Amino acid sequence: AQRLKGKTIVITGASSGIGKATAVEFAKTQPDDLKLILTARREDTLKEVAREIEGFAKGVKVLPVKLDISKIDQVQAFVGNLPEEFKDIDVLVNNAGLVKGMAQAPEISTADIDTMFSTNVTGLIAMTQAILPLLKAKDRGDIINIGSIAGREPYAGGSIYCATKAAVRSFTDAMRKELIATRIRVIVIDPGQVETEFSVVRFGGDTEKAKKVYEGVEPLTGEDIAEVVVFAAGRRENVVLADTLVFPSHQAAAGVMHRKT
Numbered sequence: 001a002q003r004l005k006g007k008t009i010v011i012t013g014a015s016s017g018i019g020k021a022t023a024v025e026f027a028k029t030q031p032d033d034l035k036l037i038l039t040a041r042r043e044d045t046l047k048e049v050a051r052e053i054e055g056f057a058k059g060v061k062v063l064p065v066k067l068d069i070s071k072i073d074q075v076q077a078f079v080g081n082l083p084e085e086f087k088d089i090d091v092l093v094n095n096a097g098l099v100k101g102m103a104q105a106p107e108i109s110t111a112d113i114d115t116m117f118s119t120n121v122t123g124l125i126a127m128t129q130a131i132l133p134l135l136k137a138k139d140r141g142d143i144i145n146i147g148s149i150a151g152r153e154p155y156a157g158g159s160i161y162c163a164t165k166a167a168v169r170s171f172t173d174a175m176r177k178e179l180i181a182t183r184i185r186v187i188v189i190d191p192g193q194v195e196t197e198f199s200v201v202r203f204g205g206d207t208e209k210a211k212k213v214y215e216g217v218e219p220l221t222g223e224d225i226a227e228v229v230v231f232a233a234g235r236r237e238n239v240v241l242a243d244t245l246v247f248p249s250h251q252a253a254a255g256v257m258h259r260k261t
């Protein structure tokens, strides 16, 4: 907790799931002195998360920022629009991301392909490029990217999503090499199955269909991944948790799941 003292942390996709849980976990771990910049498209939800955190962590200042990371102009304006006291960013958690549908080629809609790539890949890259100069200027800081088992092991019905997460993995690994002479830590955390709004979004709001994904299994929670993110950020500066794969105990690969019937 001491190592996180006074840090300014940006989390994308903090209105739900893993991102929201990560915001709460940072605040629980360092409730006395921390700044959190929480971004997502749903501003009201971000404000609720901010109220929740400020209710239990009196030393945490929370700044909710409406930001659609798939819109490059919004990302490029992000740092310039921050209040002065939030500009000294130490940690970027690139978490915002989504999957659309289960369609297979040649039936994948162009709109869905665009949404997945512009959010999970070009949005994440733009956000990283916006914040990296601040980290380079002080030669320290963390970029923590949320990848997925899907980026290591592509599955039928997930070709585009899997390709986006493979791109996150390549971008992350190349950047770690590019920043080798700095103290900037480049980290990727790959979750297996986590129950969040992920499947509800995948199936266009169909909660019944989403529920079926988790029938007979015990998925991870957003908090489980949040703990790993905060652990990585809280290590001694010379310790880089470069690459972590996290499964629930019933899962051994993207498609290897033990279901109780």
Ligand code: NDP
Pocket (backbone or CB within 6 Å): 012, 013, 014, 015, 016, 017, 018, 019, 039, 040, 041, 042, 043, 045, 067, 068, 069, 070, 095, 096, 097, 098, 099, 119, 146, 147, 148, 149, 190, 191, 192, 193, 194, 195, 196, 197, 198, 199, 201, 222
């Ligand atoms: P949720 O759907 O619960 O959360 C996704 C978050 O991303 C929301 O806060 C959403 O906010 C935000 N988001 C989506 N699109 C945009 C956008 N264009 N601009 C800004 N924010 C956006 O899902 P998870 O918590 O599960 O997902 C978080 C990350 O974890 C994703 O990158 C996902 O791919 C990854 N992941 C998830 C797994 C799972 O099984 N759940 C497994 C492995 C990885 P809003 O809608 O308000 O914009």
Ligand code: 8X3
Pocket (backbone or CB within 6 Å): 147, 148, 149, 150, 158, 161, 191, 192, 193, 254
């Ligand atoms: C989410 C994991 O395998 O359900 O990234 O697509 S999977």
